[in-house]
Amino acid sequence: MSDKKTREPNPGVGCDVTGCKYNTIDCRCSAQHITVQNEKAATKGETYCSTFCPRGTC
Numbered sequence: 722m723s724d725k726k727t728r729e730p731n732p733g734v735g736c737d738v739t740g741c742k743y744n745t746i747d748c749r750c751s752a753q754h755i756t757v758q759n760e761k762a763a764t765k766g767e768t769y770c771s772t773f774c775p776r777g778t779c
């Protein structure tokens with residue numbers, strides 16, 4: 722059985738990071754807010770969600 726959260730997802734944020742505790746079963750984010758970091762980012766891959774929290778660790 723999935724341990725994905727059943728909280729209402731943030732309708733504006735889709736996310737495929739299934740290892741994050743805020744990721745919902747339909748690949749949305751259920752965090753109250755997110756912070757994206759890396760002021761030196763020049764590509765999509767260099768942007769990091771600092772709200773990411775691995776399941777079972779926080």
Ligand code: SF4
Nearest residue numbers: 736741744750770772
């Ligand atoms: S907190 Fe970040 S990594 Fe986690 S589901 Fe939301 S957008 Fe994705």
